[in-house]
Amino acid sequence: MAMSEDVAPTRPANPRGLPLQSGFAVEPADNRTGYRTFRAGSFGFRRDGYFAHITWPNGRHQLAVDVFLRALMRDVAWGFFYGTVNFDTVFGTTNYYGEVEMFAGATNESFIKAGTAFIERFKSDELMRIFKEMIGDWTNQGYDPFAAPMETGAPWGSKNGDNDSAVGRKRVTAKRMVGLPGDTPVRTDASGYPVNRMFADVTQDTPEVHAEPGFEHEVSAFNLFAYLSRSDVTWNPSVCSVVKESLFCPTSEEFILPVEHGNDRPEWFVQLSDEIIWTTKDRDTGAFRAQVVCKAGDVCVMPADVRHQGFSDKRSMLLVWENGSPKIPALIREGKAPNVPVTF
Amino acid sequence: MSEYTTVFGAIDAYAKGGVSVIADSPKNYLFSNMFEVAATSRPYERVVVAKNFEYVIEVARADGESPWYSCAHDEFAVCLDHEVEVHLVKLDDPDSVVDPESEGARELPDLPAGRKMGRIVLRRGHMALLPVGAAYRFAASRPATLMIQTIDGPVSVHKWASICQS
Numbered sequence: 341m342a343m344s345e346d347v348a349p350t351r352p353a354n355p356r357g358l359p360l361q362s363g364f365a366v367e368p369a370d371n372r373t374g375y376r377t378f379r380a381g382s383f384g385f386r387r388d389g390y391f392a393h394i395t396w397p398n399g400r401h402q403l404a405v406d407v408f409l410r411a412l413m414r415d416v417a418w419g420f421f422y423g424t425v426n427f428d429t430v431f432g433t434t435n436y437y438g439e440v441e442m443f444a445g446a447t448n449e450s451f452i453k454a455g456t457a458f459i460e461r462f463k464s465d466e467l468m469r470i471f472k473e474m475i476g477d478w479t480n481q482g483y484d485p486f487a488a489p490m491e492t493g494a495p496w497g498s499k500n501g502d503n504d505s506a507v508g509r510k511r512v513t514a515k516r517m518v519g520l521p522g523d524t525p526v527r528t529d530a531s532g533y534p535v536n537r538m539f540a541d542v543t544q545d546t547p548e549v550h551a552e553p554g555f556e557h558e559v560s561a562f563n564l565f566a567y568l569s570r571s572d573v574t575w576n577p578s579v580c581s582v583v584k585e586s587l588f589c590p591t592s593e594e595f596i597l598p599v600e601h602g603n604d605r606p607e608w609f610v611q612l613s614d615e616i617i618w619t620t621k622d623r624d625t626g627a628f629r630a631q632v633v634c635k636a637g638d639v640c641v642m643p644a645d646v647r648h649q650g651f652s653d654k655r656s657m658l659l660v661w662e663n664g665s666p667k668i669p670a671l672i673r674e675g676k677a678p679n680v681p682v683t684f
Numbered sequence: 685m686s687e688y689t690t691v692f693g694a695i696d697a698y699a700k701g702g703v704s705v706i707a708d709s710p711k712n713y714l715f716s717n718m719f720e721v722a723a724t725s726r727p728y729e730r731v732v733v734a735k736n737f738e739y740v741i742e743v744a745r746a747d748g749e750s751p752w753y754s755c756a757h758d759e760f761a762v763c764l765d766h767e768v769e770v771h772l773v774k775l776d777d778p779d780s781v782v783d784p785e786s787e788g789a790r791e792l793p794d795l796p797a798g799r800k801m802g803r804i805v806l807r808r809g810h811m812a813l814l815p816v817g818a819a820y821r822f823a824a825s826r827p828a829t830l831m832i833q834t835i836d837g838p839v840s841v842h843k844w845a846s847i848c849q850s
Contacts, residue, residue, distance in 0.1 A: 517760060517813050540686035547812065548805035558815045559772055559802040564762060565692075565809025581760045581811065583833050586739035588760070608734045610718070610741065610831070612764075612809075614691050615701070620708070629708040633701030637693035637719040637764070637829075639733045639741070640703070643712045654688060663736040680712050681735050684844035 352436040353673040358461035360439065364470050374499025376477045380470050381460040383442060387478050389497050394431055396444050396458045401430045406485075406495045409478060410598035413485035416471050417511060417576060420464060422662075423604030426647055429626055432599075433467075437669050440464045447602065447647070449625040475507045486573040488594035488655065491537075512578035519562035524580070526562050527570035536592065538655035539569035565612065568592050568657045575650075577660040585665040594655040600626075602647035604672050606681045607660065611638045614656035620646040644679040692808060693719045694765035695745065695829045703849055715849040718743045718764060722829040728822070730789070730832065731841045738787060740840055742832040746824035752792040753821070754782045759789060759814040759834040763806035766828035770812050771821045772801035778817040788837010792819060 361381030369376050370386075378385040384395040392408035394401045403411075411427035418425070420435035429448050434441040443459040445451025479485060481501025482493030486509065514524040527533035535542065544566045551559035564580065568590055571578075575597050577589035593616055601607075602623040609618075611634035618632040623645050632640055642648045650658075671677040693699070698719035703710040714734070721731050727747035734741040744750075746768045754775065761770065775781055775798040782790050798819060804812045814820050814832075822830065834840075 516758065517811070520813065537686075538688040539690055540688065541690050543808065545807065547807070547810040549802070550804070551802040552800055555772075555774065555801040558774075558813065558818070559804060561770075561804045561806060561810050561812035563809055564811040569690075581813075581833055583739065583758055583760065583835065586736070586833060586835070588833055606736065608736060608741070610734070611701075612692075628706045630706055630710075630713065631704045632713055632715065633704075635693070635699050635701040635717075636691050637698050637717045638701050638715065639718060640713045640715045641734065646708075654690075661734060661736065661741060663739055665737065668737075680714070681737075682714055682842075682844055684711065684848065684850075 352439040353669070354436065354439070354461070356441070356459060356461075358441065358459065361460045361462050362466070364466060366470070366473055369499065372498075376473075378470055378474050380442065380462060380467055382458075383460065385474060392478070394444065399444055399456065399458055401444060403428055403431070405478070406489075407598070409475065409483075409485040409495055412471060412475050413507060414575065414598055416468065416475055417486075417509070419468070421601065422607070424602035424623065424647065426600035426602060428600075435464070438464055440467055442467065447624060447626060449627065452625065476502060476504060479503050479507050486576055488574050509573065511576070514579050514581060517560065517562070517581045518567060520560050521557050527567055533570035533572060535569050536571065536655060538594070542566060542569040544569075564590065565657065568612070574655075585663055587662045587664050589660040589662055591658055591660060592655055593650060593652040593658050595652065597648075597650040600647040600649045603642060603644060605644050605663070605668055605677055606679070607642045607662065609634060609640055609642065610659035610661060611636055612657035612659055614652070614654045616650045616652045616656055616658060618642070618648050618650050620648045623647050641681060644677065692765070695719050695722045695827050710849045713849070714844065716847040718831060719829055721847050722827070729841050730839050731843060731847065732836065733847065735836065738835050740834060740836045742834060742840060744822075744830045744832060746822050746828040746830050748824065750822040752795050752819045753789045753839070754778065754792055754819045755789045755814065755834065755837075756782045756784050756786045756816060757835065758816050759832055760811055761806070761814055761822075762811045762831040763808060764829040764831055765808055766826055767824065768806045768828050768830060769823045770804040770806060770814070771823065772803065772815070773798040773819045774801045775817060775819055781819070786837070787835040789834055789839050790837065791839050795819060
């Protein structure tokens with residue numbers, strides 16, 4: 341489920357007492373690679389043929405550019421999401437809902453022990469603007485960072501066109517339920533959503549709906565599994581049904597969740613098909629905690645004090661269940677949000 | 685023939701994963717399996733398998749005809765395996781049946797006055813709206829598994845110790 345980067349129900353928490361950075365820059369395209377370089381506060385971003393390079397005062401880091409772009413794409417699409425988005429074990433962002441921290445090493449035990457973690461704070465909309473320009477400029481024609489690796493081109497090499505339609509996809513958010521009149525439509529071949537190659541065997545039948553006259557708008561059902569079989573993205577939950585602030589956010593998953601997500605609240609997973617293996621680590625240090633194998637029908641929660649990353653070989657259907665209540669950031673600040681929703 | 689086989693579960697055919705801890709407790713993950721819950725519960729016992737503050741996901745074994753239920757907010761039901769029928773009635777005076785400020789489904793002793801809205805036949809993967817202001821009932825000719833998106837209420841059953849890995 342994505343958060344809006346504009347959400348700020350109250351003054352954002354600032355546990356580190358960091359000042360807001362306001363320096364942003366987009367430099368002209370490099371003569372050799374063709375890519376622009378970016379600056380946000382004291383962080384610098386440069387890409388070349390294979391890598392994204394990140395610099396900060398007295399530090400530097402590099403990620404394979406496919407890893408960086410897949411993670412950046414989710415951070416952009418999810419509006420910095422809930423809690424911490426670790427691009428890898430060094431670099432990431434933490435959402436304070438209206439403001440965001442960008443860090444190097446802040447969730448890495450070695451950096452923390454050495455006292456070399458570097459963190460700066462930004463207004464969310466300002467950092468988002470830079471991130472959106474970066475994903476647009478650094479994504480080449482034919483490469484889709486939302487797609488599974490076997491379904492897209494390669495990100496490598498010098499600047500070669502763009503793929504704005506892919507990186508600018510709008511997140512699907514049903515207001516009540518997919519398929520209701522005036523709400524998010526079901527996916528079809530005609531609307532540009534063919535069945536994914538790994539879901540070719542998923543039944544595409546529709547529920548039998550027998551509505552009495554006058555009740556056609558409320559007697560409603562749709563085939564959720566067929567809907568998911570036609571998803572054109574991976575690891576990108578979309579809202580399909582809403583009970584007040586309870587959001588069913590199903591998604592199709594293939595390969596690796598591009599980030600290690602350190603949610604600031606418990607996050608529920610309902611495995612609808614196939615299998616995902618989750619690795620969990622300590623949210624703050626990265627120390628390994630558990631492996632969770634989820635098969636079809638399995639339900640589990642990711643506690644609020646872990647970071648998690650999923651691995652799915654066969655494309656699978658996952659229901660991510662979120663509570664989008666605006667009360668939760670305040671509860672988190674006050675320490676009233678539990679790490680685990682139920683104890684027994 | 686597809687190169688890939690999509691694996692779904694069913695109340696009478698499922699495999700279960702699990703939690704392997706390195707430095708943790710399995711209890712922290714509240715790990716359960718919806719088909720196992722349905723297979724080991726009474727018909728239409730609405731067992732909570734996920735809870736997020738007041739919100740819950742319930743799993744019910746659909747088997748025969750259920751009681752009538754109503755609710756002061758929308759709910760949604762997903763059929764996870766075998767065929768389940770949903771019958772809907774628009775209540776003439778829903779506020780007299782269910783407190784409009786209440787949360788979660790209520791089991792009704794009888795079907796109150798209302799107009800027939802229609803019925804829906806759900807098969808694997810189908811999701812239906814259980815709309816506010818209506819009464820609804822499920823029917824299944826063989827045991828099936830329903831997942832319900834709702835809010836914790838008087839018919840919600842919590843039996844975490846018997847469904848979760850510990």
